[in-house]
Amino acid sequence: MNHHHDLLTELRAEWRHTGRDPASRAACRRLATGHPDLSLEGCTDLYDVVALCESRGGRSVVERAALVRALLEGARDRSVQRALVQTLLPGLVSVCRQLRFGEGIVDEPSETVATAVSLLGELVIDWAGQSRPYAAPDLLSALRGRLRRWLLKEKAARDVGRLDLERPAAESSPLLVRLTDLATGPHARLARLTYARVFEGRSLRELAAADHSHPQTLQGELRHFAHHHLL
Numbered sequence: 001m002n003h004h005h006d007l008l009t010e011l012r013a014e015w016r017h018t019g020r021d022p023a024s025r026a027a028c029r030r031l032a033t034g035h036p037d038l039s040l041e042g043c044t045d046l047y048d049v050v051a052l053c054e055s056r057g058g059r060s061v062v063e064r065a066a067l068v069r070a071l072l073e074g075a076r077d078r079s080v081q082r083a084l085v086q087t088l089l090p091g092l093v094s095v096c097r098q099l100r101f102g103e104g105i106v107d108e109p110s111e112t113v114a115t116a117v118s119l120l121g122e123l124v125i126d127w128a129g130q131s132r133p134y135a136a137p138d139l140l141s142a143l144r145g146r147l148r149r150w151l152l153k154e155k156a157a158r159d160v161g162r163l164d165l166e167r168p169a170a171e172s173s174p175l176l177v178r179l180t181d182l183a184t185g186p187h188a189r190l191a192r193l194t195y196a197r198v199f200e201g202r203s204l205r206e207l208a209a210a211d212h213s214h215p216q217t218l219q220g221e222l223r224h225f226a227h228h229h230l231l
Contacts, residue, residue, distance in 0.1 A: 007113050008089060015086045018079070019047030027079040035070045038063075046083040053087045065134065072135040075128035084124050084139075085117070091140040092116050099147060105155045112147070119146045152210075156192065178230055190225040197222065 018024060024046040031049065032040035043049050049071070051057050053064050071084045096102075096116050101109035120143050132138050175198065182191040193211060196202045208215040 007110055007117070008093070011086070011089065011117070015047065015050070015082070018082060019050065019086070020045045021079075023079045024083070027074070027077050027083075030077070031070060031074055031080070034074070038067060038070060046079055050083050050087050065136065068135045069132060072124070072127060072139070073129060073131050075124050081121070081124050081128065085120055088120060088136060088139060091136060092120055092143065095140055095144045095147060098144065099151060102151050102154070105151050112151070115150055116143060116147050119143055119150070122146075152212075156189070175230065182229060187225065187229060190221060190229075193218070194222060194225065194230070 025044060028040065028043050028045045028049060031046075032038070032043065040049065040052075043052070049067065052059050053067050055064075057064070059067065068084070068087060071080055071087065074080045075084055093113070096109070096112050099112070102112040103109075106112055120139070123139055123142055123146070127139065127142075176195075179191045179195050182188065183195075189211075193207050196207055197204065204215050204219055208218045211218060213221075
């Protein structure tokens with residue numbers, strides 16, 4: 001079952017209501033007044049504006065880009081924020097698909113989609129008022145970065161949890177006992193990396209790539225960690 005479709009269906013259903021409410025109509029009038037070049041005379045509300053941003057909305061690629069740019073400029077308005085998120089939902093799904101919906105990291109694809117929606121909402125608020133010619137791809141690129149960092153944190157948390165669960169079997173290895181003790185404190189990152197290096201046999205280059213650090217820098221960190229906390 002595609003659980004992520006349930007959330008998207010809910011958002012679309014909600015948008016059919018909020019996209020046509022009085023606040024949306026007022027925001028549409030302000031948008032049309034502030035951007036006469038967008039030719040929004042035929043739009044009654046933001047629902048109509050979002051429809052124009054779709055590939056089948058009758059506008060060219062350049063015109064759709066101008067619409068999204070205007071929405072971001074006006075995104076200090078809550079109704080415009082919601083309209084912009086709705087406009088970018090297809091791109092959001094593509095971002096989640098690029099990251100395989102967090103497969104192997106989170107239990108349900110819907111969790112990744114829900115997090116992506118939340119992160120996109122935060123991005124829209126953070127960037128509200130900016131004028132970006134390529135607002136849509138810029139926002140989606142930033143979303144991909146934030147979502148990827150979230151997935152990496154989730155993976156790291158799971159790895160630490162897995163190490164902690166192995167505590168009963170660790171009694172025969174003093175090093176493993178010590179790493180387990182350090183796995184939930186301020187040295188959790190280096191404890192996890194040391195565990196992967198020693199007990200999983202992963203290469204320094206592989207660990208550095210996953211950790212987003214330089215191999216030589218990571219090697220120095222691991223040596224310092226071992227000298228001060230393991231020996």
